[in-house]
Amino acid sequence: MTAEQIIQQILFFISAALTLGSAVMVVATRKLIQAALWLIVSLFGVAVLYALLDASFLVVVQVVVYIGAIAILFIFAVMLTQRDQRDKGPQLNKSWVLAALVGLATFGGLTFLVSSWTGFGAAAAPIPAGTVDMVADLGTALVSVDQYVLPFEVASVLLLAALIGAIYVAYNRK
Amino acid sequence: MLFDYMAIAVFVFFSTAIAVTAILLGGLFGPRRKSEVKSEPYESGMIPIGPGTRRMPVRFYLVAVLFILFDIEVVFFLPWAVSFRKLGLFGLIEMFIFIGILLVGYFYAWKKGALEWE
Amino acid sequence: MIDLALVLEWVIKSLVVIFMLLGGFAYLTWFERRILARMQTRVGPNRAGWQGLLQPVADAVKLVFKEELIPARADKVIFVLAPILTVVPATVLAVVIPFGTQVILFGRQVNLAVADINVGILFLMAVASVAVYGIVLAGWSSNNKFALMGGMRSTAQMISYELALGLSFVLVALMADSLQLSEIVEAQRTMWFVVLQPVGAIVFLIVTLAEVNRAPFDMPEAEQELAAGFHSEYSGMKFALFFMAEYQKMIVISIIAVTLFFGGYLGPFIGRFPWLGPVYVLGKVVALLFGMVWIRATLPRIRYDRLMDLGWKVLLPLVLGLVLITATGILLADEFGNSLVWSIPVVSILAGFLTVGLVDRSLRRKFNALR
Numbered sequence: 313m314t315a316e317q318i319i320q321q322i323l324f325f326i327s328a329a330l331t332l333g334s335a336v337m338v339v340a341t342r343k344l345i346q347a348a349l350w351l352i353v354s355l356f357g358v359a360v361l362y363a364l365l366d367a368s369f370l371v372v373v374q375v376v377v378y379i380g381a382i383a384i385l386f387i388f389a390v391m392l393t394q395r396d397q398r399d400k401g402p403q404l405n406k407s408w409v410l411a412a413l414v415g416l417a418t419f420g421g422l423t424f425l426v427s428s429w430t431g432f433g434a435a436a437a438p439i440p441a442g443t444v445d446m447v448a449d450l451g452t453a454l455v456s457v458d459q460y461v462l463p464f465e466v467a468s469v470l471l472l473a474a475l476i477g478a479i480y481v482a483y484n485r486k
Numbered sequence: 487m488l489f490d491y492m493a494i495a496v497f498v499f500f501s502t503a504i505a506v507t508a509i510l511l512g513g514l515f516g517p518r519r520k521s522e523v524k525s526e527p528y529e530s531g532m533i534p535i536g537p538g539t540r541r542m543p544v545r546f547y548l549v550a551v552l553f554i555l556f557d558i559e560v561v562f563f564l565p566w567a568v569s570f571r572k573l574g575l576f577g578l579i580e581m582f583i584f585i586g587i588l589l590v591g592y593f594y595a596w597k598k599g600a601l602e603w604e
Numbered sequence: 605m606i607d608l609a610l611v612l613e614w615v616i617k618s619l620v621v622i623f624m625l626l627g628g629f630a631y632l633t634w635f636e637r638r639i640l641a642r643m644q645t646r647v648g649p650n651r652a653g654w655q656g657l658l659q660p661v662a663d664a665v666k667l668v669f670k671e672e673l674i675p676a677r678a679d680k681v682i683f684v685l686a687p688i689l690t691v692v693p694a695t696v697l698a699v700v701i702p703f704g705t706q707v708i709l710f711g712r713q714v715n716l717a718v719a720d721i722n723v724g725i726l727f728l729m730a731v732a733s734v735a736v737y738g739i740v741l742a743g744w745s746s747n748n749k750f751a752l753m754g755g756m757r758s759t760a761q762m763i764s765y766e767l768a769l770g771l772s773f774v775l776v777a778l779m780a781d782s783l784q785l786s787e788i789v790e791a792q793r794t795m796w797f798v799v800l801q802p803v804g805a806i807v808f809l810i811v812t813l814a815e816v817n818r819a820p821f822d823m824p825e826a827e828q829e830l831a832a833g834f835h836s837e838y839s840g841m842k843f844a845l846f847f848m849a850e851y852q853k854m855i856v857i858s859i860i861a862v863t864l865f866f867g868g869y870l871g872p873f874i875g876r877f878p879w880l881g882p883v884y885v886l887g888k889v890v891a892l893l894f895g896m897v898w899i900r901a902t903l904p905r906i907r908y909d910r911l912m913d914l915g916w917k918v919l920l921p922l923v924l925g926l927v928l929i930t931a932t933g934i935l936l937a938d939e940f941g942n943s944l945v946w947s948i949p950v951v952s953i954l955a956g957f958l959t960v961g962l963v964d965r966s967l968r969r970k971f972n973a974l975r
């Protein structure tokens with residue numbers, strides 16, 4: 313392993329721990345606003361994972377869309393509620409042992425499945441700099457007939473549906 | 487490529503460090519003389535009535551929803567913008583359709599009064 | 605290869621940019637106060653040092669020795685976190701900006717940019733959208749109704765104008781055929797983008813004023829109705845950080861405007877003397893900052909509903925139209941000869957006038973309905 317790969321490994325473990333740890337905090341904390349903030353940390357950890365994979369477009373889109381827009385929506389939603397709406401009930405219910413077992417079994421099964429894949433454990437090959445313009449390639453792929461033009465246009469219909477739905481819900485109750 | 491992000495991380499680290507230092511400096515040198523009145527919310531001298539944080543109008547939430555939708559649209563625009571010369575007329579028409587569909591939603595929002603602030 | 609020299613280069617470049625912004629912030633406050641004073645036939649701060657040049661230092665010392673208050677029922681962690689979350693994005697915006705081409709320093713080829721990533725424009729969008737958090741959290745954690753109101757208003761304003769901001773980034777990406785800021789500057793060698801897309805540049809400047817909450821869009825800080833908006837409860841160094849964030853954002857966003865529309869580090873003799881790059885950037889930025897101060901001295905604050913209307917109903921459709929005009933114009937120029945590229949500024953200016961006319965008509969109608 314070269315020095316770069318070791319650094320990459322270390323960064324991966326740090327960001328994975330950050331993502332998972334803050335995801336646990338999202339469900340463990342009792343204050344709504346703090347749950348939202350931990351969620352942002354978790355989403356940021358995912359962005360770091362993308363950065364480690366050289367997917368620079370996804371890094372910034374992760375930040376722009378998830379952290380910059382969707383998490384803002386969550387914070388606004390929290391502010392629609394009263395302050396100090398703390399969750400006072402117990403955080404675990406009776407069947408938590410069972411749920412933990414199912415979770416562990418799922419994780420084990422997934423790990424088993426993925427480990428039989430040949431690419432498992434191999435380091436990602438670095439993309440040679442300057443050879444491909446990934447953003448332009450993505451743009452081309454989005455609007456080429458033989459590639460993703462239909463999903464792309466359907467995405468706009470989906471956005472339209474969401475828009476109309478949101479306005480309908482908020483305004484038609486009067 | 488990863489190196490660029492490391493440089494950004496270094497930059498973020500130092501700018502955070504400076505901000506934290508500034509706050510620590512203030513805590514170190516600033517006097518601390520607490521009193522009941524000082525820790526009241528500041529309302530230009532009036533005695534505060536009711537709780538400090540109240541529920542916000544749903545309108546703000548709706549702005550955030552509209553923002554997400556159009557933000558995703560902008561994000562879709564950017565890769566198209568750097569490759570549309572290669573795509574030529576076809577890419578342009580695709581984009582016109584994409585924008586057209588979203589404009590329907592935009593005018594619906596306008597007509598429904600979702601863009602109004604009284 | 606990663607080595608010590610590279611890490612050292614990052615550290616030095618980061619520190620240079622950060623301290624440059626800090627110094628810029630300090631002297632921008634002095635600059636603004638002096639200019640505003642002149643415009644209002646006053647003198648402005650002129651006691652501390654020659655021409656009042658030590659005034660920022662005096663202010664900093666004063667703020668360090670101020671008592672810091674945390675309101676009784678505030679959320680303390682978030683209350684302290686908020687100023688940091690505001691100032692860090694304001695600084696980090698500068699990380700992708702090229703201040704010049706390459707120079708030879710200590711026998712090393714050094715890029716005059718900390719990190720010139722290939723998605724620079726999107727990075728700016730990302731950081732701008734993160735910048736909202738500091739303000740909304742400051743307003744929320746203060747446990748003060750005016751602070752909360754200011755924070756919410758400010759957030760709604762910023763996200764609304766972020767759309768027009770993002771679309772004007774698309775304009776630049778269209779013209780430059782790239783998202784990398786150094787390539788965007790290089791694409792302006794023959795012609796600055798402000799010539800090709802004057803309306804886009806104007807819209808960008810308006811939107812940036814709203815993004816940094818400057819007059820006439822300084823709604824979140826409307827003293828008369830909201831005390832001081834989201835930072836009502838802040839004092840001492842925490843207040844200083846908010847102040848710093850605002851002024852650093854002014855500087856950085858001017859640098860971004862210069863990079864995107866006004867040729868960045870380009871200027872005469874840049875090929876021969878690469879060190880002229882930062883000087884050109886500085887000159888152009890000072891000109892834009894002067895404009896911002898001038899606007900503050902001239903225009904009254906816009907009413908909040910009008911402000912949101914301007915963002916959603918005027919600027920958003922206008923920039924969307926400009927994107928289509930620019931894309932069509934570039935394609936026409938590619939197909940039928942280069943001179944057709946001039947259809948872009950012509951049609952854009954027509955669209956701009958049309959927008960102004962429609963706004964005027966709508967305002968007249970409202971006025972007549974009132975009478």
